[in-house]
Amino acid sequence: MAYETIIAETRGKVGLITLNRPKALNALNSQVLADIVAAAKAFDADDGVGAMVVTGSEKAFAAGADIKEMQAKSYVEAYLEDFFVGWEEFTRARKPVIAAVAGYALGGGCELAMMCDFIIAADSAKFGQPEITLGVMPGMGGSQRLTRFVGKSKAMDMVLTGRMMDATEAERSGLVSRVVPAADLVEEAMKAAEKIADFSLPAVIMAKEAVNRSYDLTLAEGLRFERRVFHSMFALDDQKEGMAAFAEKRKPAFRNR
Numbered sequence: 001m002a003y004e005t006i007i008a009e010t011r012g013k014v015g016l017i018t019l020n021r022p023k024a025l026n027a028l029n030s031q032v033l034a035d036i037v038a039a040a041k042a043f044d045a046d047d048g049v050g051a052m053v054v055t056g057s058e059k060a061f062a063a064g065a066d067i068k069e070m071q072a073k074s075y076v077e078a079y080l081e082d083f084f085v086g087w088e089e090f091t092r093a094r095k096p097v098i099a100a101v102a103g104y105a106l107g108g109g110c111e112l113a114m115m116c117d118f119i120i121a122a123d124s125a126k127f128g129q130p131e132i133t134l135g136v137m138p139g140m141g142g143s144q145r146l147t148r149f150v151g152k153s154k155a156m157d158m159v160l161t162g163r164m165m166d167a168t169e170a171e172r173s174g175l176v177s178r179v180v181p182a183a184d185l186v187e188e189a190m191k192a193a194e195k196i197a198d199f200s201l202p203a204v205i206m207a208k209e210a211v212n213r214s215y216d217l218t219l220a221e222g223l224r225f226e227r228r229v230f231h232s233m234f235a236l237d238d239q240k241e242g243m244a245a246f247a248e249k250r251k252p253a254f255r256n257r
């Protein structure tokens, strides 16, 4: 399927989405939103796909929401269309989504990366929430997700000063899971996604759902939820296969059931 602002392709069992508005440093306009949501939905529904990677260019993952598109918006327009609510659709993907970030991930770009399940950063990556410099504040989840990733003090620092964080600081702060050389970024992210895609898909989806529930639930409720999902996994053929393969010292052959 061809899109206007992204390239979506399947490589093995991985769906790769590459933002492709180089002249605007991959600024996220309404077409990018429509394209990314459509591509993620298509990969989620594709039985041949087990995980996704979202990436940008060497210079920019995405330099933010498209400032030129939104600058003339009135309050009532923003309110009535519930501006940015469409991104929630992207976060409904059930299969894991890895953000592979090189260069600028600013404003909505940083927020898009944080909507993914985890972030692998190139050593060139720069993260920031510079909305305050435009007379506004984060609007695609930055005030909430960044705080959960890096804690209040650093989130306040980023959101109130608009300063950027380099890859080293981002890894130290827990924003990204690992940092790799820029030249290897997509390959490393694809390797991680391929690894996930080779596991049992129902087990992967259940594990993702359980980790995400930790955001919404108390520890006691979360532990209960985890245990119940864990119990249900004994109904999977893949649980029997995975454990039998371990006992028989062979590689498991998961069948996603």
Ligand code: HXC
Pocket (backbone or CB within 6 Å): 023, 024, 025, 027, 028, 063, 064, 065, 066, 067, 068, 069, 104, 106, 107, 108, 109, 130, 131, 134, 136, 137, 138, 139, 140
């Ligand atoms: C629209 C953008 C853009 C953006 C860059 N461009 N970022 N267009 N929206 N967010 C465009 C520039 O206008 C320029 O177009 C082209 O991309 C190249 O950018 P330059 O500025 O010339 O590149 P450079 O000098 O290398 O600087 C890179 C940069 C800078 C530091 C990333 O572009 C920058 O500061 N961008 C804005 C970052 C930002 O504030 N993001 C947050 C947006 S608000 P032309 O046509 O001139 O070549 C947001 C959430 C809003 O994300 C939520 C609240 C409602």
